[in-house]
Amino acid sequence: MDVWPDLGSLITGFRTSAAISVAAELGISDELAAGPLSLAELAARVGADEDTLGRLMRVLTELGLYAVSPEGACAATPLGAELRSDVAGSLRPLARTLQDPATWAAWGHLLHSVRTGETAFEALHGVDVWNYRADHPQAGDVFNDNMTALTSRVAAAVARAYDFDGLRSVVDVGGGHGVLLEAVLTRHAHLQGAVFDLPQGIPDGPPASASESVASRWSVVPGSFFESVPPADAYLLKKVLHDWSDEKCVEILSTCRRSLEPGGVVLVVELVLDRPGHELEAALSDLNMLVLPGGRERTVAQFDELFTAAGFEPARVVDTDADVVILEAHAAR
Known part of the structure; x- marks a missing residue:
């Protein structure tokens, strides 16, 4: 044949x-x-x-x-x-990420990662992708634009899928420009919300598209999720954990656990491996995590291992009509 x-x-x-x-x-x-x-x-x-x-x-x-x-x-x-550039969920920023020579070259170093388990980007360039983007603002800006655009493609689905009744406050951890938070606050008018990210990753205020109601319930808090997060009833982590090793993920979740209000939840929004209909997409994203930041995509069982290690119960899986699921984890008793 x-x-x-x-x-x-x-x-x-x-x-x-x-x-x-x-x-x-x-x-x-x-x-x-x-x-x-x-x-x-x-x-x-x-x-x-x-x-x-x-x-x-x-x-x-x-x-x-x-x-x-x-x-x-x-x-x-x-x-x-x-x-x-002017369409919702534009894929232009995603395509532009390949114009960065360091990113393009890292994929050519995939064989090294497969043989050694090392992150291709760091092995090739001698610096991790986060420090590289901090030192190369144009690459960092394109990456942030890409995260904003890709989040806008799933934000409404996440806001529809989860019932936030009974919760009062939500923090979008590693939330960048706050696209997901805007969608959640728009649909759930009783919530107060904050975007939490590194100082260079967050805006001064709510998006220009935010309604007056959303803007009045919106705040911005700079910081590192390896150190502390603001107290809240719910933490949203959209495609944060897949960037990091298991050990770093447990650190991030443990930080959230320490500040979580009684009865609160952590809501992890991710692709999951072996989800019917999204197998190839998740598998290729898993390789991207190996090549660039050094993280990985995970099965639900692998996420539960992280939750348990950080002091949470195994997660309830909430499906969405996008390519992601919501993993709802409560603090272990």
Whole structure:
């Protein structure tokens, strides 16, 4: 049986990733938002050579991101429009992360990680990804934009799926720009909420999109979740634990346990391994954790081991209509 076309496409998939990443970095979809442009016009708008842009557009057209009319006018398809900066849940920041040479190179170091168990990024560059982003603000900004955009794709689903009745306060731990907190406070008007993150990772106030009601119940607290978190009835940790080793996860959860109000809960929002319908997505994300921050994706049983070690009961799993679940953990009695 000839498997070359399928296997060959998988082997050379990096070429597709590179082409889409360049389209995102150039802002092609943003320039086409107002309507079709000729190749010459588009090249002038994005600052590219017309001939080589045409070669890139040929690939992106075959991939279905753009279309070219018989007259040569370039237009974005619905798929390509997801690379626009101004759409909710834009995938442009995700594509732009590959423009960072250190990130791109780390994936080429995957073999080292598989052989040794070491994090590829740190083994290659001599510094962990967090310190690298702190020293390279542009890479850090793209990463933060990506986290904001990806969170916006699941925030409403999380806010719908969990019943916050009986709770008074919630802290979005490692919450960045607070997209998830905004969704939760919007849907659950009785809650007070705070975004908690490192000083360089949080905004001065609520998002511009926040309603007056949300803004009045919103606060920002800087700090490190390895040291302390503000007291609350509920802690939200969306895709925080997957960045860290088991030992660091227990530290983070233990910090939350110390400040948790009586009867409160920790709500861990994550992909889980072996969840039906999301197996490949979670498995690839698990490799990404190995390559970049040094964490891992986990099964529910593996999360329960972390909860137990940090003084919690095994979790109740709350499903959502997104690709994540909510793991609800109460303090052990």
